Amino acid sequence: MDSRVFIYVGMFGSGKTELSINTAITLRKSSSKVALIDIDIISPYFRSRDEKLFLENMNIKVITAPERYMHADLPIIPPEVGGYISNKEFLTVIDAGGNEDGAIVLGSLNHFLENVDKKILFVINVFRPFSSTEEEIVRNIDKISRAARSKIDYLVNNSNIGPETTTDDIKTGEEIVLKVSKMTGIPAVFTSIDENIDYKGKLPIFRMKRFMKNSW
Amino acid sequence: MKMLMKGTEAIAEAAIRAGCRLYFGYPITPQSELTEYMAKRMPEVNGVFLQSESEVATVNMLYGAACTGKRVMTSTSSPGFSLMQEGISYMAGAELPAVFINVMRGGPGLGDIQPSQSDYFQATKGGGHGDYRMIVLAPHTLQEAANIMGEAFDLAFKYRMLVTILVDGMIGQMMEPVELPEWKNIEEFKEPDWALTGAKDRKPRKVTSFDLDPYELEKMNLRYQATYKKVTENEVRYEEFKIADADIIVVAYGTMARIVKTVVDSARKEGIKVGLFRPITLWPFPYERLSEIAGNVKHILTVEMSYGQMLEDVKLGVNGKTDVEFYGRSAGVVPTPMEVLEAIKKIAR
Numbered sequence: 139m140d141s142r143v144f145i146y147v148g149m150f151g152s153g154k155t156e157l158s159i160n161t162a163i164t165l166r167k168s169s170s171k172v173a174l175i176d177i178d179i180i181s182p183y184f185r186s187r188d189e190k191l192f193l194e195n196m197n198i199k200v201i202t203a204p205e206r207y208m209h210a211d212l213p214i215i216p217p218e219v220g221g222y223i224s225n226k227e228f229l230t231v232i233d234a235g236g237n238e239d240g241a242i243v244l245g246s247l248n249h250f251l252e253n254v255d256k257k258i259l260f261v262i263n264v265f266r267p268f269s270s271t272e273e274e275i276v277r278n279i280d281k282i283s284r285a286a287r288s289k290i291d292y293l294v295n296n297s298n299i300g301p302e303t304t305t306d307d308i309k310t311g312e313e314i315v316l317k318v319s320k321m322t323g324i325p326a327v328f329t330s331i332d333e334n335i336d337y338k339g340k341l342p343i344f345r346m347k348r349f350m351k352n353s354w
Numbered sequence: 355m356k357m358l359m360k361g362t363e364a365i366a367e368a369a370i371r372a373g374c375r376l377y378f379g380y381p382i383t384p385q386s387e388l389t390e391y392m393a394k395r396m397p398e399v400n401g402v403f404l405q406s407e408s409e410v411a412t413v414n415m416l417y418g419a420a421c422t423g424k425r426v427m428t429s430t431s432s433p434g435f436s437l438m439q440e441g442i443s444y445m446a447g448a449e450l451p452a453v454f455i456n457v458m459r460g461g462p463g464l465g466d467i468q469p470s471q472s473d474y475f476q477a478t479k480g481g482g483h484g485d486y487r488m489i490v491l492a493p494h495t496l497q498e499a500a501n502i503m504g505e506a507f508d509l510a511f512k513y514r515m516l517v518t519i520l521v522d523g524m525i526g527q528m529m530e531p532v533e534l535p536e537w538k539n540i541e542e543f544k545e546p547d548w549a550l551t552g553a554k555d556r557k558p559r560k561v562t563s564f565d566l567d568p569y570e571l572e573k574m575n576l577r578y579q580a581t582y583k584k585v586t587e588n589e590v591r592y593e594e595f596k597i598a599d600a601d602i603i604v605v606a607y608g609t610m611a612r613i614v615k616t617v618v619d620s621a622r623k624e625g626i627k628v629g630l631f632r633p634i635t636l637w638p639f640p641y642e643r644l645s646e647i648a649g650n651v652k653h654i655l656t657v658e659m660s661y662g663q664m665l666e667d668v669k670l671g672v673n674g675k676t677d678v679e680f681y682g683r684s685a686g687v688v689p690t691p692m693e694v695l696e697a698i699k700k701i702a703r
Contacts, residue, residue: 182527183524183527184528184529209466211467299357354612354616
């Protein structure tokens, strides 16, 4: 999957933030200039910006609301966002907010995004509400694609039930995602799994470390 | 099959499965996903979702809907719960069953959107006017929150009382695996004999909190008090965690209790015998059981995400039998396991 800008979209709570952080860390291994743009205006807690310090220590540029508005639920899109999308020196990951309300921010950045080498990835967790059947997922893809004013390039299977995920669950998700892929013609690009799980399926595997969790 | 859910979503879906088909609400962080979930879901189950113009309107819509004897609910967060207090008092006086969800955030005033437990007084001691009580349930996991919804409605109807599920923003926002409860068949619910459903061919019924005659109003009040007595005798719920051999018992509820469970295990690894006493009903508070166990321990430590609210009830329960210490943080700051462990060590020394 070759691209300069990677954009994660999907339903609320599908795993976009975990994928964005892990993607940025993976890209950082092969490139010195990596940026993570947090334009999640939907979630009040558990956002990419919560890992800002950790990521900046790894020399990943995190673009989010200014420090003093970090804990606000305000729809703040800082002006640097456009700059980092356009800057050809950077590999950039964009963490969009959930549902069509979150994707609408992407639509508003369309004038920056339209001429950029980018891939939009739609994240699917079949164990989340309103995402358990092929029909629901296809409807969601359509809604989010319209709000983002862009077509979806790839599907990602991130099906999990947190710490209780079994390989059977991941497989169930993979089967549904492949059916959705067939129905929509959008290729499924990988299955993301927790680093502590062993799984081999039909899709390539992306191993992830989990960041959005409590210390207890 | 388990689902990966947010607390707000788990509560909403569990309420629908418990037979709630009438939801009124107004969005406020950190519980807006509950309102949003209901907006999506109610049309799918032939229910009613209505977004009001404010929390004042919400509670009055709830008042009207509850008069029909159906399972009704709303959800809000701290400032919104304050706005609802007048209507809550009216509904309590009218002896109406309804379920309120308060996903607490930092206060007072506008506060912030981070988790807090600072509405304990408001929920348990009566935020509105008059001699009334409401049953207050405090789940500490998403699974418990989902399981408790059916019970909340059952209690509301059994006693004709308001029930509040008091959780904090952390339980509202975090995600966990949840096994959703079974569906209740709403066709099987009996229509209460007080429900206002149209008086054709029968005597009109009256649902009100009002009487101009003080002696009549006093009779109504004595009836409420008799109900509250029954509830305190029959509906106290709590959990005890590793208290059998404990020298120190920590009292905590909701998210705070969750954190303390982790701390109990780490303290025991360091040789400090700690247990957790977790009230599940904040009203009625488990005074009696706390009094029993207080006699067997050296210290009691109350830990809250507020500045000593439940502490007053703990002291009433312990009634001088042993020391009662306190540790708390508020305003949206969640105490870490390390901080709580330090507070325990200080007492153990």
